[in-house]
Amino acid sequence: MTAYLDYNATAPLRPEALTAMTEAVAAPGNPSSVHGAGRRARGFVERAREQVARLAGAEPSWVIFTSGGTEANNTALGGLGDRVIVSAGEHDSVLQAVPEAQRLPLRPDGRVDLAALETALAEAPRGAVVSVMLANNETGVLQPIEAVVELARAVGARVHCDAVQAAGKLPLDMRGLGVDCLTLSAHKLGGPPGVGALICRDDLPLAPLLRGGGQERRRRAGTENLPGIAGFGAAAEAALRDLPRFAEVGLLRDRLEAGVRTLAPDAVVFGAEAERLANTSCLAVAGLSAETQIMALDLAGVAVSAGAACSSGKVQPSHVLTAMGASAAEAASAIRVSLGWQSTETDIDRFLAAWGDLYRRSQAA
Known part of the structure; x- marks a missing residue:
């Protein structure tokens, strides 16, 4: 599943x-x-x-x-x-x-x-x-x-x-x-x-x-x-x-981001300095393309996206991140992980396991 x-x-x-x-x-x-x-x-x-x-x-x-x-x-x-x-x-x-x-x-x-x-x-x-x-x-x-x-x-x-x-x-x-x-x-x-x-x-x-x-x-x-x-x-x-239960989603998002930072200390979380929705995390590691991440995660049974989903299925650098001053390399490697009313700790574990494997392979290449 x-x-x-x-x-x-x-x-x-x-x-x-x-x-x-x-x-x-x-x-x-x-x-x-x-x-x-x-x-x-x-x-x-x-x-x-x-x-x-x-x-x-x-x-x-x-x-x-x-x-x-x-x-x-x-x-x-x-x-x-x-x-x-x-x-x-x-x-x-x-x-x-x-x-x-x-x-x-x-x-x-x-x-x-x-x-x-x-x-x-x-x-x-x-x-x-x-x-x-x-x-x-x-x-x-x-x-x-x-x-x-x-x-x-x-x-x-x-x-x-x-x-x-x-x-x-x-x-x-x-x-x-x-x-x-x-x-x-x-x-x-x-x-x-x-x-x-x-x-x-x-x-x-x-x-x-x-x-x-x-x-x-x-x-x-x-x-x-x-x-x-x-x-x-x-x-x-x-x-x-x-709505009162949405704070629990924020705890899952925070655990996901902490796990990513443990696996990849060079990871960037965009907008982390500002108040954000409790469910959204935009992550990047320079050199690891968004398209590669999305395909690898999909093969591992994890669905995420890059930027908005309204761009005819294309994976392309985000105009939002560019406007925030992100480098071309960062924008090209950004993925969006967004949680919701059915998200569970198991989902976070599966993401971290799959993303961690991909990150380690990229570092060994």
Whole structure:
């Protein structure tokens, strides 16, 4: 059996989500129809809207269901304003949504440079949009969103936050954060792929990306993905319930990193100086390529990745690590190990045994 350590790419489907999806897929009816079957379908959607809102610390009316985090990010950045400022460590679905956006540098610890943001905002027209993620998908580093919001508010800028990796791993409070928009994705927290949410305040003048229907309060046209939305809601509820147990995942991550450092004192853990998600470790040993590590670990029954999993299966140096000042050799050797709700000590033991064998062979070569 594989030791699955790639939760930041996608988490295993939670049983609660599968149950909700099975129920929903067996129910005929379009959520927009007014007959009994349609009203029952609408009930699945609205229950999920409440569940997702509770996970995010938001109002249910703010939740706009989408096909995933990528669509949510594109909707936010394409519909809020013309001048966009992003951090250099954002997911590609943010960076490529607005290729001409101004990019803010990262500090060596992986956090966005707030001084650079202040300068950029001073030069930007009023009504600019700032997009900074809550937790980085590759390093797990948490960004200072409250400080970002404070700087943006001082000049009348809006703030979008990609919280895809943070959801289900740390408590979310959209009201407390003060952001205007928040992005979530179901499959990162144990829901199905192909469904996500953009959570936007009611008073925000958001231009829809998809037009042609009145669904989602006219903010996202198209018949709702009923089974996916039901599964998303159930996974959100389960993830919120399990939050107090997530500290145990941090203990597993710390044991993994301590084991790697014992095996390879020259190993680098990116973002270790900053506050990080409890489940994420980005490791590198110069001279040991990421591709070699991923293939060797896969043969040993251990699943990890290099950087984001959204790069068409390609193993390539990370733009996040490059923005943090990593050398080309370090970036080319970085792998991401990410844990989650089913991770065990046995998974850590299997990783350390397989990775240790590979490291020793590389040193003997």
